[in-house]
Amino acid sequence: MKVFLEKVKRDRSDIRLLMTMAAFAVAALLWAPARAMHIAEGFLPMRWAAIWYVVALPFVFYGFKRLNSVLKDHPKAKILLAMAGAFAFILSALKIPSLTGSCSHPTGIALGAILFGPGPMAIIGLIVLLFQALLLAHGGITTLGANLFSMGIIGAWVAYGTYRLMRKSGLSMPIAVFFAAFLGDLMTYVVTALQLAVAFPAAEGGMTASLVKFLGIFAVTQVPIAIAEGILSVIIFGFIAQYSSEQLIGLDKDMGYGDETQLKRLYESNKSGSLRGRTIALVIAAALVAIIPLYVVKDAEFGGADGAAMDIVAEIDPSFEPIFEPLLEPASGEIESMLFALQAAFGAGIIGYGLGRITKGKNKEKEV
Amino acid sequence: MLGTDKYAYQSNIKRVDPVDKLLVSFGILFACIFFDRWQISLAAFAGMIAMNIYFGGHTLPDIGRMLRVPAGFIALATLTIVLGRYSDAPLLGIRLGEYFYGMTRESLYQGFSIVAKSFGIIASMYFFMMNTTMVDFGAAMERLRVPKLFTELTELVYRFIFVLTEQAHRIKTAQEARLGYHDLSTSYRSTGILAGQLLLESLRRTDRIYDALESRGYQGELTMLHEEYERDEKVVGAGILFAGSLVLIFVLLRGLA
Numbered sequence: 001m002k003v004f005l006e007k008v009k010r011d012r013s014d015i016r017l018l019m020t021m022a023a024f025a026v027a028a029l030l031w032a033p034a035r036a037m038h039i040a041e042g043f044l045p046m047r048w049a050a051i052w053y054v055v056a057l058p059f060v061f062y063g064f065k066r067l068n069s070v071l072k073d074h075p076k077a078k079i080l081l082a083m084a085g086a087f088a089f090i091l092s093a094l095k096i097p098s099l100t101g102s103c104s105h106p107t108g109i110a111l112g113a114i115l116f117g118p119g120p121m122a123i124i125g126l127i128v129l130l131f132q133a134l135l136l137a138h139g140g141i142t143t144l145g146a147n148l149f150s151m152g153i154i155g156a157w158v159a160y161g162t163y164r165l166m167r168k169s170g171l172s173m174p175i176a177v178f179f180a181a182f183l184g185d186l187m188t189y190v191v192t193a194l195q196l197a198v199a200f201p202a203a204e205g206g207m208t209a210s211l212v213k214f215l216g217i218f219a220v221t222q223v224p225i226a227i228a229e230g231i232l233s234v235i236i237f238g239f240i241a242q243y244s245s246e247q248l249i250g251l252d253k254d255m256g257y258g259d260e261t262q263l264k265r266l267y268e269s270n271k272s273g274s275l276r277g278r279t280i281a282l283v284i285a286a287a288l289v290a291i292i293p294l295y296v297v298k299d300a301e302f303g304g305a306d307g308a309a310m311d312i313v314a315e316i317d318p319s320f321e322p323i324f325e326p327l328l329e330p331a332s333g334e335i336e337s338m339l340f341a342l343q344a345a346f347g348a349g350i351i352g353y354g355l356g357r358i359t360k361g362k363n364k365e366k367e368v
Numbered sequence: 369m370l371g372t373d374k375y376a377y378q379s380n381i382k383r384v385d386p387v388d389k390l391l392v393s394f395g396i397l398f399a400c401i402f403f404d405r406w407q408i409s410l411a412a413f414a415g416m417i418a419m420n421i422y423f424g425g426h427t428l429p430d431i432g433r434m435l436r437v438p439a440g441f442i443a444l445a446t447l448t449i450v451l452g453r454y455s456d457a458p459l460l461g462i463r464l465g466e467y468f469y470g471m472t473r474e475s476l477y478q479g480f481s482i483v484a485k486s487f488g489i490i491a492s493m494y495f496f497m498m499n500t501t502m503v504d505f506g507a508a509m510e511r512l513r514v515p516k517l518f519t520e521l522t523e524l525v526y527r528f529i530f531v532l533t534e535q536a537h538r539i540k541t542a543q544e545a546r547l548g549y550h551d552l553s554t555s556y557r558s559t560g561i562l563a564g565q566l567l568l569e570s571l572r573r574t575d576r577i578y579d580a581l582e583s584r585g586y587q588g589e590l591t592m593l594h595e596e597y598e599r600d601e602k603v604v605g606a607g608i609l610f611a612g613s614l615v616l617i618f619v620l621l622r623g624l625a
Contacts, residue, residue, distance in 0.1 A: 040438040042489025043445065043482065046401045064517060071517075075588040076578045078517075082524030083570045083577075086532050089525065091563055094536070106563075127518075127525050134497055134505065135371035137437040142401060142489060200449045200482075203475060209453065217448045235560025240567065 037192050037222055038132065038147045041140025048199040053145030056122075059153045063122040081120060085127045088112055092128065093136075106229045109151055109188070110159035110181035111236060118156040125152020150191035159184030173241070174234045178282050181233035185226035193218055212341065219345035220352060227283055234282075287342075370529065372434070372497040379499040380425040385597040386500045386508035392607030393496035399614040400488040405621055406481040408614050409488030415610050416491040423603055424499045434494055435487070442486050450479035502526045507594035520590050528570070535569055536562065 044052070070077050091108035113121050129147050132138040139147045159180040166176035197211035369377060376382060381389070396416055400409050420426050452475060454461070454468045461470015471479075500508070506523045510516075539562050543549065548558035578586075 038441070040441040040445070040486060040490070041493055042397075042401065042486040043442065045404070049401070064515065068517065071588055075586065076574070078521065078588070079524065079578050079581070080571075080574050082521050083528050083532075083574045085521065085525040086528030087567055087570045089529055090532050090536055090566065094559065094563065108563075111563075111567075123518075123521070127522055130522065131502075131525065131529075133493075135373060135502065137372065137434055137490070137494075137497070140438075140490070141493060142397070196445060196448075200478075202452050203472065204452065204454055210449075213448050213452070214445075217444065231556060232560055232563070235557060236564045236567070239561050239564035243564075243568070 037189055037218060038129070038139030038151075039143040039192060039195065041133065041137070042142050043140075044143050044146060044195070044199050048195070049142045049145065051145075052143075052149050052195065056145045056149040056153060059122040060126055060148070063119050066119055067123060081116075081124065084112060084116060084120075085124045088124055088128045089131055092132065106225075106232055107151060107155070107185065107188070109155045110163075110177070110184040110229070110233055113156040113160040113184065114163050114177065114180060114237075118153075118160040121156035121160075122148070122152050125156065128152075146192075146195050150188045150195060154191045155184045155188040158187040173237065175282070175285075177237045178230040178234050179286075182226050182230035182282075182286055185222070185229050189218060189222035189226065190215065212338075215338075216341045216344065219341060220348045223345055224349055224352075227286060230282065230286070370502075370533075372494075373501055375424075375426055375430060375434075375498040376501045376504075378425070381423050381499050381600060381603055382501065382504075383598055384499075384600040384603055386504040387511055388599060388604050388607075389496050389500055390508055390512075392603065392611075393492050395607060395611040396492035396495075396614065397489050399611060399618075400485055400492065403614070403618045404481070404485060405618065406484040407621060408617055409481070409484035411614060411617060412488035413484070413491045416488075416495045419603075419606060419610070420491075420495050420498060423600075423606070424495070426498055431494065431498070434498065435490065438486070438490055442483060446479045446483055449482065450475045504595075504597075506592070507597075510594070516589075523592060524590070528573075531573065532566060532570055536566055539565055 067077065067081070088108045091106055091111070094106065109121065109125065112124055116124070125148055126144075129139055129144055129152065133140050133144060162183045163176050163180035166179060167173070193211060193214035196214045197207050200210055201207040202209040202213065393416075396412050400412050417428075417431055420431055421428065450471045451469070452471070454470070454472060455466075456468070459471055459473045459476060461468045463469075503523075503526070506519060506526070509519045509522070543558045543562065547554070549555040581590075
């Protein structure tokens with residue numbers, strides 16, 4: 001009984017912490033909106049800034065090496081890639097209405113990774129991030145390596161891998177595109193949170209505690225953005241598949257991919273239901289994808305304090321029996337608190353949506 | 369004109385050698401990130417803004433407007449670092465259950481020095497960004513022996529951005545005239561169509577530009593001519609002097625500690 005009460009108490013305080021942080025996040029965002037999650041200039045300590053540069057370098061090097069060899073036979077690839085970079089830059093400046101009522105912007109990484117493959121995305125990502133840092137003051141030169149790694153490399157590979165895997169397993173184009181964009185964005189956010197957590201571990205609880213904090217606080221903006229980008233990517237691909245096919249198949253040839261084109265697969269089936277129905281189904285599916293593995297994967301390594309306390313109680317008093325068993329037991333305490341974070345994120349999303357609705361009228365007149 | 373370029377074209381030191389400006393900015397930037405002392409960061413922040421105003425001729429509100437851009441992220445991420453859960457009573461916090469939530473003296477100090485360092489570095493980068501156009505940045509990269517393919521790609525991307533932006537604006541105006549952003553689901557549809565159409569247009573333009581280049585003897589390399597730049601001893605001198613004084617502050621701080 002005692003154990004059970006304590007458990008409830010602790011969980012409540014976790015929720016409160018998350019809600020407080022969400023409130024702070026919303027307040028800070030109303031003051032100065034955080035755009036796509038680039039780590040700001042100068043934010044990382046020198047050591048970590050350097051490490052992420054070193055980690056990202058091989059991918060950039062590989063991208064350029066491949067591009068150089070392609071250019072010998074396909075000189076058009078350079079123009080094409082430059083155009084793709086410009087397109088990605090403009091796409092990232094485009095505002096899309098996000099579910100939280102405020103405007104967010106798409107990264108276009110999934111789109112590019114599906115069209116061009118993940119290799120060239122390291123180059124396109126590098127150029128786009130450089131322009132964003134120098135022209136728009138988003139991200140920065142010192143944090144370019146870290147941002148490139150989370151967005152242009154991890155984001156692109158996850159998006160590309162998801163797309164290929166889902167298409168191979170026979171799922172339709174809209175679903176594959178949605179999850180490619182959604183998971184690509186989500187992983188970018190997770191990696192960024194990880195980068196911040198390893199650079200700034202919490203005084204108590206270390207890196208893990210810090211990671212939970214960063215994941216929780218940025219979920220407010222990043223989860224809605226990931227969903228928004230997923231929906232938008234589906235619409236873009238639907239539009240392209242509907243109106244133009246010749247050009248995209250030519251695109252593969254210009255990039256030196258040969259006859260085995262990735263894009264032909266795009267047109268295999270493109271059945272579209274109602275937009276609203278599809279949207280709702282995809283949002284639900286996205287939440288399920290985040291939650292289901294946590295139940296399926298039992299024995300996740302990090303057992304929480306509650307589990308340990310249970311064991312100790314059982315040791316002291318063997319006759320002790322828990323009065324109440326949870327209906328569904330998450331795999332571990334960590335995961336349990338992550339589910340709370342998810343819950344809090346949804347709650348914060350709803351609060352944000354309300355706030356956004358209230359304040360939306362003011363800046364309705366603003367342009368692109 | 370785009371972002372900081374708007375200021376760069378108005379700058380009084382637009383014609384000064386971009387490599388010089390880059391070196392001044394990077395020198396101060398490295399002082400901030402390498403020494404990592406808040407006194408130095410704050411000095412760099414104030415000093416670089418002063419140089420931006422004195423040499424570049426920018427106004428304080430303009431610089432302030434630029435500084436607001438990264439402020440959102442910095443505020444949010446610093447708050448995340450400063451606030452935490454502690455088992456002892458922190459400097460400022462609330463007790464919930466068996467733990468305290470709030471900030472300690474150390475975490476507050478850490479947060480303060482992160483913000484100071486970030487803004488010091490941002491101010492020194494702004495000295496470069498608000499006084500150098502993207503075209504001159506390309507020239508600087510070429511002179512600094514950055515691989516040619518990369519320089520070429522950035523120069524091409526920069527030029528294509530304007531072409532595509534214009535197109536995007538025209539599509540958006542047409543969509544708005546037809547109530548394309550009237551509610552949430554139509555705005556999603558319109559944004560998707562805008563992006564898709566823009567992508568197709570960029571592919572069409574690629575074909576046209578390539579044809580035009582090939583008919584003029586394009587062999588896979590683009591050679592650009594750059595303008596002549598002048599060296600401004602005052603800017604370089606001030607940069608060196610400032611970097612030197614930051615080093616001096618560091619030595620003094622170490623002597624004190």
